Amino acid sequence: xxxxxxxxxxxxxxxxxxxxxxxxxxxxxxxxxxxxxxxxxxxxxxxxxxxxxxxxxxxxxxxxxxxxxxxxxxxxxxxxxxxxxxxxxxxxxxxxxxxxxxxxxxxxxxxxxxxxxxxxxxxxxxxxxxxxxxxxxxxxxxxxxxxxxxxxxxxxxxxxxxxxxxxxxxxxxxxxxxxxxxxxxxxxx
Numbered sequence: 001x002x003x004x005x006x007x008x009x010x011x012x013x014x015x016x017x018x019x020x021x022x023x024x025x026x027x028x029x030x031x032x033x034x035x036x037x038x039x040x041x042x043x044x045x046x047x048x049x050x051x052x053x054x055x056x057x058x059x060x061x062x063x064x065x066x067x068x069x070x071x072x073x074x075x076x077x078x079x080x081x082x083x084x085x086x087x088x089x090x091x092x093x094x095x096x097x098x099x100x101x102x103x104x105x106x107x108x109x110x111x112x113x114x115x116x117x118x119x120x121x122x123x124x125x126x127x128x129x130x131x132x133x134x135x136x137x138x139x140x141x142x143x144x145x146x147x148x149x150x151x152x153x154x155x156x157x158x159x160x161x162x163x164x165x166x167x168x169x170x171x172x173x174x175x176x177x178x179x180x181x182x183x184x185x186x187x188x189x
Contacts, residue, residue, distance in 0.1 A: 037068070038144040038151075040076040049075065049111035056112040060104050071115060072148040073157040078118040080133045080140070081125070090124050092117055 038045040057065035097113045138153030149157040
């Protein structure tokens with residue numbers, strides 16, 4: 001009986017330790033979450049959206065697909081671009097986009113329609129509208145998966161440093177840029 005209590009106590013202690021380590025680490029991510037490429041003031045751009053856009057472009061003869069970073073950049077800006085042109089008569093509806101591509105794609109994904117819509121709208125923006133959009137985006141809650149870049153207010157989506165995944169600190173870890181070698185180690189007596 002005593003042996004099973006000790007074993008149960010070790011298992012419980014192990015589970016408690018695992019939870020204590022994993023819960024804080026779960027909150028450490030800088031991206032918007034698994035399967036999500038970006039969020040823009042509550043609107044979500046999923047990895048599936050990007051896959052759908054790439055697939056639709058691949059089905060059009062001679063079409064050059066945008067990069068995934070370009071897709072994320074425009075889809076993140078979409079709600080702000082729409083707001084800027086609302087009421088100006090320049091807004092092209094999603095149904096209008098579907099009608100335009102009907103000759104080349106019989107079925108087009110919702111993500112591709114949204115991407116094409118914002119592409120068409122952004123070409124019609126003047127400098128004042130761009131400045132307004134930039135200002136509004138700077139104050140917005142925008143999160144981007146680091147593989148696509150980092151959203152910087154006033155600049156938009158900028159390229160992520162090549163080594164955006166840093167090693168865990170430890171005795172053999174390479175110091176972060178600007179950190180003195182050995183500064184992450186605890187001194188030995």
